[in-house]
Amino acid sequence: MLRRRWVDALVVVVVVLAFVLAPQAYSNETLLFQMMVYIALSQGVNILYGFTGYLPFGYVGFFGIGAYGASLLMLHLNWPPILALLGGGAIAVLLGLLLSPLLRLSGAYFAIASLAASQAVYLIVSNPALQNVTYGPYGIQLVSQFNPTLSYYVMVVILALTVAVVLYIRRSRFGTALQAMRDDPVSAAMAGVPVVRQRTFAWMISAAIAGLVGGAFAWQTSVFYPDAVFSLSISIFAIVFTLFGGAGTLLGPLFGSVVLYGMYNTIGISDPQYFQLIYGLLIILLVLFLPDGAASLLKRRGSHVL
Amino acid sequence: MEPFFAARGIEAAYGRLQVLWGVDLELQQGEVAVLLGSNGAGKTTLLKALMGLRPLLQGEILLGGQHVERLRPDLRVQRGIHYMTELGVFPNLSIDENLQVGGFGLPRHELRRRIDELYETFPDLAKLHSASAASLSGGQRKMLGVAKAVVVPPRLLLMDEPSAGLSPRFVGEVVAVLRNLRENGPTMLIAEQNVKFLEIADRAYVLDGGRISFRGTVQELEADDAVRQAYFGVGGH
Numbered sequence: 001m002l003r004r005r006w007v008d009a010l011v012v013v014v015v016v017l018a019f020v021l022a023p024q025a026y027s028n029e030t031l032l033f034q035m036m037v038y039i040a041l042s043q044g045v046n047i048l049y050g051f052t053g054y055l056p057f058g059y060v061g062f063f064g065i066g067a068y069g070a071s072l073l074m075l076h077l078n079w080p081p082i083l084a085l086l087g088g089g090a091i092a093v094l095l096g097l098l099l100s101p102l103l104r105l106s107g108a109y110f111a112i113a114s115l116a117a118s119q120a121v122y123l124i125v126s127n128p129a130l131q132n133v134t135y136g137p138y139g140i141q142l143v144s145q146f147n148p149t150l151s152y153y154v155m156v157v158i159l160a161l162t163v164a165v166v167l168y169i170r171r172s173r174f175g176t177a178l179q180a181m182r183d184d185p186v187s188a189a190m191a192g193v194p195v196v197r198q199r200t201f202a203w204m205i206s207a208a209i210a211g212l213v214g215g216a217f218a219w220q221t222s223v224f225y226p227d228a229v230f231s232l233s234i235s236i237f238a239i240v241f242t243l244f245g246g247a248g249t250l251l252g253p254l255f256g257s258v259v260l261y262g263m264y265n266t267i268g269i270s271d272p273q274y275f276q277l278i279y280g281l282l283i284i285l286l287v288l289f290l291p292d293g294a295a296s297l298l299k300r301r302g303s304h305v306l
Numbered sequence: 307m308e309p310f311f312a313a314r315g316i317e318a319a320y321g322r323l324q325v326l327w328g329v330d331l332e333l334q335q336g337e338v339a340v341l342l343g344s345n346g347a348g349k350t351t352l353l354k355a356l357m358g359l360r361p362l363l364q365g366e367i368l369l370g371g372q373h374v375e376r377l378r379p380d381l382r383v384q385r386g387i388h389y390m391t392e393l394g395v396f397p398n399l400s401i402d403e404n405l406q407v408g409g410f411g412l413p414r415h416e417l418r419r420r421i422d423e424l425y426e427t428f429p430d431l432a433k434l435h436s437a438s439a440a441s442l443s444g445g446q447r448k449m450l451g452v453a454k455a456v457v458v459p460p461r462l463l464l465m466d467e468p469s470a471g472l473s474p475r476f477v478g479e480v481v482a483v484l485r486n487l488r489e490n491g492p493t494m495l496i497a498e499q500n501v502k503f504l505e506i507a508d509r510a511y512v513l514d515g516g517r518i519s520f521r522g523t524v525q526e527l528e529a530d531d532a533v534r535q536a537y538f539g540v541g542g543h
Contacts, residue, residue: 173406173414176399180407183396186359189379190389192411192458248398 008167011250011306016160020153029152031265033220036155037213038261040162041238042245042253044209047166049239050247051175052202053182054103057111057235061099061118062092062207064230066214068125071140072133074219081145082154085215092211095121096204103199115232122230139225140218151220158212165205166250170306178202179248237261244286246295249305255294308371310335310493311462316365318355324363325351326516331495333462333509338484338494340503340524342537343513349497350392352513353464356495357389358382369462386461388492392470394451397440401431404439404450408457417457424453427486445476449483456487463492469500477502501537504528512537 022032041063048054070088073079079087102113128136169175180188181195189195214229221228241260246252260279268275290296295305309332316329325348333339343349354360356367358379367375374382395404405424409417425432428449434442439450448468455463468484469477477500484494485506496503504510510527512520520533527533 173410176403176406177410179399179403180396183398184391184393186389187391187393187396188407190357190383190391191408191454192380192383193407194380 004171007306008164008171011167012160012163015163015254016156019156019159023152029148030220033148033152033155035257035261036159037217038237038241039254039257040155040159040209040213041234042241042257043162043166043250044206044213045238045242046247046250046253047169047202047206047209049242050249050253051169051178051182052199054106054199054203055111055239056114056206057232057239058114058116058118059206059210059238060230060232060235061114061121062095062210063214063217063234064118064125064226065095065121066092066211067218067224067229068134068140068214068226069211070215071142071218074142074145075140076133081147081151081219085154085212085219088215088218089208089211092207092214093204095211096207097200100200100203103196103203115235118230118232118235122226125230126226134226137226139223139228142219142222145219146222148220151216155213155216155220158209158216162209162213163250163254165209167306169202169205170250174198174201240283243293244282246293246299246305249293249295251306252293252295307334309333309368310337310370311495312366312368313356314366314368316352316355316367317363318351318360319363320351324516326355329365329513329516329518330521331511331518333493333495335493336488336491337508338488338496338506339509339511340507341495341497341511341513342499342501342527342533343497344499344536347513348516349513350466351516353389353466353495353497356464357387359389386492387464388455388458388460388462389464390451390455390466390468392466394468395439395442395447395454398438400436400438401442401450402435404454405457408454412458420457424457428453428483443476444472445479448472448476448480452480452483452487456492460492463494465494465496467497467499469498469503481505499537 019032019036023029026032045056045059048056066088069091070084073084073087074081099117102110102117105113125134126137130136131138177188177193177198181193181199185195218224241256242253244260245254245256264275298305311333313329313331316326317324318326329352341349351360355362358377362375365375366373369385369387374385396407405421406417409420412420430446431450431453439447442450468480472480481502488506504524507524510522510524511518512533520527520530
C-alpha cells in the first residue's frame with residue numbers, strides 16, 4: 001500500500017516537473033499548454049469512458065461552459081482569474097448535474113444525446129440575443145487579464161490535480177465499483193453499489209475537470225469566439241487520444257495525448273495531407289489490432305499498466 | 307408452517323407479451339429449490355421479477371412474512387435477497403476486486419476479514435487472487451460468482467443458470483461448491499436446465515411456457531414420467 005502511494009506521488013511529480021521544465025528546452029509555450037489541455041481532457045474522458053463505459057461525444061460542452069463561465073465571471077463580476085477559473089469549474093459541475101438524466105441512456109444513445117446537449121449549450125452561448133450577457137457570437141476578450149506565464153503554471157496545477165484524481169479513482173473502492181458497473185450494472189447494483197449515484201459522481205468529476213481546463217484555456221488564450229471552445233474536434237481529439245493510449249489506465253491517455261497531439265503539431269499544420277493519412281492509418285491499425293489501446297500491448301505481456 | 311419465502315400468483319410481461327402466468331413458489335428457510343425449465347420458459351424473467359428488476363402485472367412476494375413486491379431492487383438487496391446473474395462476475399476486475407465489490411457496503415477491515423474467510427473456503431480463488439476474472443476457467447468463474455454473492459451473506463440467493471456455458475466437468479465443480487455452501491448457507495432458488503443440480507435440492511419446480519407445470523420433492527420429480535422424458539432424456543417405465 002505504502003509503495004503504491006510512493007509510485008502515485010512519483011507519477012504526479014514527474015508530470016509536474018516535465019511541464020515546469022519543458023519551457024526551458026522548448027520555446028513554444030502555447031503548444032505545451034495545449035498539450036496539457038488535451039492530457040487533462042483525455043483523462044476527463046477516461047474517467048467517464050474508461051471507468052463507466054459512457055462515451056461522451058459532447059464532452060466539449062463542459063470545456064466550453066468552463067471557458068465562458070470563468071470569462072464572464074472575470075468580465076461581469078471582476079473576479080480574479082484563479083477564482084473565476086474555479087467558478088468556471090463549478091458552473092461545469094452544475095451543467096453536469098442538469099444533464100445527469102442523460103446517464104439513463106447508454107451506448108450510442110448517450111453519445112449522441114451528450115453531443116446534442118453540448119451543441120444546445122453552444123447555441124445558447126453564441127445567441128446574438130444574449131449579447132449583453134455572453135457577448136453572443138462576437139466572442140470574449142480578456143485582454144486586461146492576459147497573463148500567459150501564470151495561466152501556464154495554473155494549468156500545470158490543474159493537470160497535476162487531474163492526474164491525482166485519476167490515480168485515486170484507480171486505487172479506490174469507488175473506481176473498482178465504477179468498473180464493476182461498466183461490466184455489469186445489474187450485478188453491481190445487486191452487490192449494493194449505488195449505481196446511479198456513483199455514475200453521476202464520476203460524470204460530475206469529469207465535468208469539473210473539463211470546466212477548470214476550459215477556464216484556464218480561456219485565460220491563456222484571452223481572445224476567443226464561441227466556436228473555438230465548443231468545437232466538436234476538441235471532444236474527438238480527447239476521445240481519440242484516450243482510446244489510442246488505452247482507456248481505464250492513467251498512462252494510456254497521457255501517452256496518447258503526447259504522441260498524437262505532438263504529431264499533430266509536428267506535421268499536422270505544415271503537411272496536413274500526410275498527417276491525416278498517418279492519423280487515419282494509426283486509428284485503423286488501432287481498431288484492428290489494439291482495440292484496448294497501446295497500453296494493452298504491455299498488458300498482454302503480463303505487465304501492470306498504471 | 308408459514309414459508310420463509312413465498313411468491314404467489316406472479317404474472318409478468320414484456321410489453322404486451324405476457325411470459326409468466328400465476329407462478330407460485332414456496333421455500334422454507336435453508337432450503338434449496340431448483341427451478342427447471344427449457345430456454346424461453348421464463349426462468350430469468352421470474353428471477354428478475356422476484357428481484358424487482360421486472361415489474362409485476364400481478365402477484366405478491368413475501369420474505370420472512372413481509373411483503374417485498376413493492377420494494378425497489380436495492381431495498382430488496384437490503385432485505386437480504388441476492389440475484390446472481392448468468393455472467394455472475396465482473397470480467398475486467400481481478401478476483402480480489404470482484405469480492406471487494408461483492409461486499410461494497412462493508413467497512414474496510416470487515417470486508418478484508420470476510421474476503422480472507424472466503425479464501426479459506428475457496429482456496430483456488432486465493433491462489434489466483436490478483437488474476438483477472440476474464441482469465442479464469444468457466445468453473446472458476448462460477449466459483450467466484452458464488453463467492454462474490456455471499457461476501458455479505460444473503461438470506462435468499464437467486465441464481466440464474468449457474469451451469470450456463472460450462473462443460474460437464476465444471477458443472478460438477480459448481481454443484482460441489484453449492485453443496486458446501488448449503489451448510490449454514492442461504493436459502494437458494496436455482497434456475498437451471500441441468501438436472502445435476504437436483505443432487506443438492508430439497509424441492510423442485512418445473513416452469514413450462516411461463517406456468518409451473520410441476521412442484522414437489524426431488525424424489526417426486528424423478529418419478530414423474532413427463533419430467534423424466536423432458537429433462538432426463540428417458541421415457542416412461
